[in-house]
Amino acid sequence: MKKLLMGNHTVSWGAMLARAQVIAAYPITPQTQIVEELATLCAEGKAKAQFIKVESEHSALASCIGASAAGARAFTATSSQGLALMHELLHWAAGARLPIVMANVNRAMAPGWNIWTEQTDSLAQRDTGWIQFYCENNQEILDSIIQAYKISETVSLPSMIVLDAFFLSHTTEPVEIPPQELVDKFLPPYKPQYKLDPKEPHAFGGLSSTEYYYELRYKIQKAMERAKEVIEETDEKFNQIFERKYGLIEEIETSDAEVILVTSSTITSTARFVTEQLRKTGKKIGLLKVRVFRPFPSSEIRDALSNCEKVAVIDRNISFGSGGIFASEIKSAIQKMGKQPVIFPFIAGLGGRDITVPQIEEMINYTFENAKPKEEILWRGLKYENI
Amino acid sequence: MKISDEEILNPGHVACPGCGAALSMRFALKALGRDTILVIPACCWSVIDGPFPYSSAGIPVFHMAFEAAASTAAGVKAGLLAQGNTHTSVVAWAGDGGTFDIGIQALSGTAERNADIIYVCYDNEAYQNTGIQRSSATPYLAWTTTTPVKFPKQEQKKDIVEIMAAHRIPYIATATVAFPEDLTKKFIKAKSIKGTKFIHLLSPCPPGWKSKDQDSIKISRLAVKSRVFPLIEIENGEKYKITVNPKPVAVKDYIRLQGRFRHISDENIEQIQKNVDRNWEKLLKKTEG
Numbered sequence: 088m089k090k091l092l093m094g095n096h097t098v099s100w101g102a103m104l105a106r107a108q109v110i111a112a113y114p115i116t117p118q119t120q121i122v123e124e125l126a127t128l129c130a131e132g133k134a135k136a137q138f139i140k141v142e143s144e145h146s147a148l149a150s151c152i153g154a155s156a157a158g159a160r161a162f163t164a165t166s167s168q169g170l171a172l173m174h175e176l177l178h179w180a181a182g183a184r185l186p187i188v189m190a191n192v193n194r195a196m197a198p199g200w201n202i203w204t205e206q207t208d209s210l211a212q213r214d215t216g217w218i219q220f221y222c223e224n225n226q227e228i229l230d231s232i233i234q235a236y237k238i239s240e241t242v243s244l245p246s247m248i249v250l251d252a253f254f255l256s257h258t259t260e261p262v263e264i265p266p267q268e269l270v271d272k273f274l275p276p277y278k279p280q281y282k283l284d285p286k287e288p289h290a291f292g293g294l295s296s297t298e299y300y301y302e303l304r305y306k307i308q309k310a311m312e313r314a315k316e317v318i319e320e321t322d323e324k325f326n327q328i329f330e331r332k333y334g335l336i337e338e339i340e341t342s343d344a345e346v347i348l349v350t351s352s353t354i355t356s357t358a359r360f361v362t363e364q365l366r367k368t369g370k371k372i373g374l375l376k377v378r379v380f381r382p383f384p385s386s387e388i389r390d391a392l393s394n395c396e397k398v399a400v401i402d403r404n405i406s407f408g409s410g411g412i413f414a415s416e417i418k419s420a421i422q423k424m425g426k427q428p429v430i431f432p433f434i435a436g437l438g439g440r441d442i443t444v445p446q447i448e449e450m451i452n453y454t455f456e457n458a459k460p461k462e463e464i465l466w467r468g469l470k471y472e473n474i
Numbered sequence: 475m476k477i478s479d480e481e482i483l484n485p486g487h488v489a490c491p492g493c494g495a496a497l498s499m500r501f502a503l504k505a506l507g508r509d510t511i512l513v514i515p516a517c518c519w520s521v522i523d524g525p526f527p528y529s530s531a532g533i534p535v536f537h538m539a540f541e542a543a544a545s546t547a548a549g550v551k552a553g554l555l556a557q558g559n560t561h562t563s564v565v566a567w568a569g570d571g572g573t574f575d576i577g578i579q580a581l582s583g584t585a586e587r588n589a590d591i592i593y594v595c596y597d598n599e600a601y602q603n604t605g606i607q608r609s610s611a612t613p614y615l616a617w618t619t620t621t622p623v624k625f626p627k628q629e630q631k632k633d634i635v636e637i638m639a640a641h642r643i644p645y646i647a648t649a650t651v652a653f654p655e656d657l658t659k660k661f662i663k664a665k666s667i668k669g670t671k672f673i674h675l676l677s678p679c680p681p682g683w684k685s686k687d688q689d690s691i692k693i694s695r696l697a698v699k700s701r702v703f704p705l706i707e708i709e710n711g712e713k714y715k716i717t718v719n720p721k722p723v724a725v726k727d728y729i730r731l732q733g734r735f736r737h738i739s740d741e742n743i744e745q746i747q748k749n750v751d752r753n754w755e756k757l758l759k760k761t762e763g
């Protein structure tokens with residue numbers, strides 16, 4: 088069944104189809120409709136979940152942590168300030184190895200108040216131990232939520248499904264809604280290895296001295312490494328049932344490309360169009376979409392970039408004092424390559440400023456025309472140098 | 475009133491000698507039974523339970539961040555309900571810092587939603603775990619490491635029970651280990667009621683109160699007798715009842731056993747006595763009303 092859904096409602100439907108048993112969430116623009124739709128779906132009995140209408144994002148994640156530790160499938164959704172408020176508990180959820188799934192609508196961090204898209208909120212949480220998926224369209228959002236539960240429950244780590252403010256959250260697209268029976272077949276009920284159970288009492292998360300803590304961290308890294316394989320296997324199983332797959336990365340015309348453009352989220356859709364147009368003019372341009380940011384698909388990216396000379400990375404995010412975060416991860420990933428391509432680190436579209444077709448064309452042309460980037464950070468679309 | 479002979483809290487926990495918090499847990503678990511799950515935020519009890527891979531509680535424990543006991547316990551309850559478990563009691567067990575200060579937002583939200591949990595605050599009147607810093611539960615003029623003798627705490631203790639009463643939750647009780655029958659009754663009652671239950675335990679702490687290990691029960695008893703810590707119940711935020719009302723003693727008898735008050739003068743004690751008397755009068759009015 089196809090249904091017209093905005094990105095936010097798609098998230099709610101994804102959580103319902105995945106049979107989330109406990110939902111705790113708090114409204115924030117541009118995520119609000121996720122909470123509203125879930126409240127409606129629960130009230131109508133379509134979603135059979137305990138819905139906790141918490142007083143903050145902090146309590147939203149705390150409640151999900153409690154519910155997940157008790158053995159239930161838990162879901163939350165937030166954005167920017169709300170995600171930042173959760174920070175301590177993001178570490179807690181991963182450290183406690185709980186397979187919670189959340190949706191985060193990318194929104195710029197204040198001050199100044201800005202509700203438009205930017206990836207810095209979620210990328211700033213990259214070290215918390217959450218698997219992160221950056222989605223390009225509403226169908227991918229729905230499918231990724233269903234996949235994420237299976238992945239998270241396999242490797243015992245939480246997952247964050249990330250979508251752009253407005254470009255996805257408020258954009259209506261036709262979304263294929265899979266029949267519940269098929270989703271149930273793909274995603275059976277959650278059966279944790281350990282849970283809070285008076286019949287088998289355990290303490291979770293107690294004092295861990297220097298004797299044990301190190302190994303616990305090591306195991307999280309190992310689980311992240313394993314998650315890469317699990318993501319691919321899960322994607323393949325999903326494909327067999329639903330005939331859609333996404334991969335860790337997606338390559339478009341990369342095999343003979345001299346320049347490869349790297350994008351994530353909805354910028355990819357604009358970049359697909361630009362790449363297609365430039366290919367027609369004979370330019371050897373390729374496109375690499377990075378869907379999964381944690382675990383970072385370093386080896387897959389190395390393979391994709393192995394034949395090109397230069398790589399243009401567009402970052403709608405910034406780590407102050409360093410630069411674009413995707414660019415920095417890619418620079419680190421290519422260190423293992425014999426012949427390394429030159430990285431052109433573009434920053435664009437912070438705070439939701441449009442990234443247009445001519446801008447992307449200019450970035451590609453710049454990369455073709457220059458042997459090396461002329462600046463450490465290639466800022467694009469800046470209007471005022473002095474404000 | 476019979477207190478269960480079964481020991482659920484195991485020996486080998488790592489509380490200090492004379493710790494009111496450990497004894498409180500022992501009696502609370504006897505009343506609650508094994509079909510109980512504990513959520514413990516950062517506090518002395520995150521240590522008392524024992525280091526990984528040990529646990530002394532005898533029932534499941536989920537350790538949690540300092541400020542999140544109530545909302546986490548509500549999540550555990552929701553998780554159990556989602557799996558059809560309606561019988562297990564979920565208990566948030568937090569210190570005064572985790573309750574009066576950093577955890578009050580989550581507690582207020584959880585109480586307002588009337589989540590079906592028992593929230594226990596064992597109140598040792600300071601951040602003991604981090605080395606005796608003042609909290610908003612620290613009493614007037616007490617010494618702590620952040621309220622030194624030359625400038626002891628200037629503010630009155632926050633009235634958490636009244637704050638919780640204002641949430642009109644079904645059940646609130648105060649208890650302390652010197653009155654184990656009263657404590658037991660209150661836990662058993664809390665367990666039988668649906669909704670948010672709040673139990674405030676005064677919990678002597680020899681290192682923090684600079685008292686003798688062997689005096690903890692005596693101090694706990696004198697807190698009640700001096701009316702510094704009346705033993706009460708409040709139903710639905712309005713029906714007040716004094717559950718134990720022994721012959722009163724002077725506040726001085728309570729204070730002079732504790733080194734944290736050693737610097738205060740007789741006039742200071744007079745002043746504290748007046749505050750205690752006024753609070754008692756107010757309480758009596760509420761029990762009439």
Ligand SMILES: Cc1ncc(C[n+]2csc(CCOP(=O)(O)OP(=O)(O)O)c2C)c(N)n1
Pocket residue numbers: 516517518519539540541568569570571572573598599600601602603604609
């Ligand atoms: C967010 C955060 N801030 C500070 C701390 C450090 N900390 C741990 S326990 C504690 C004090 C606990 O006091 P209380 O709740 O009264 O429990 P007690 O130790 O007295 O039993 C503090 C400040 C922390 N764990 N988390």
Ligand code: SF4
Pocket residue numbers: 488489490491492493494495496518522598602603678679680681682
């Ligand atoms: S410091 Fe106080 S509360 Fe903490 S374990 Fe020791 S006696 Fe108990």
Ligand SMILES: [Mg+2]
Pocket residue numbers: 569570571596597598599600601602603
């Ligand atoms: Mg304390």
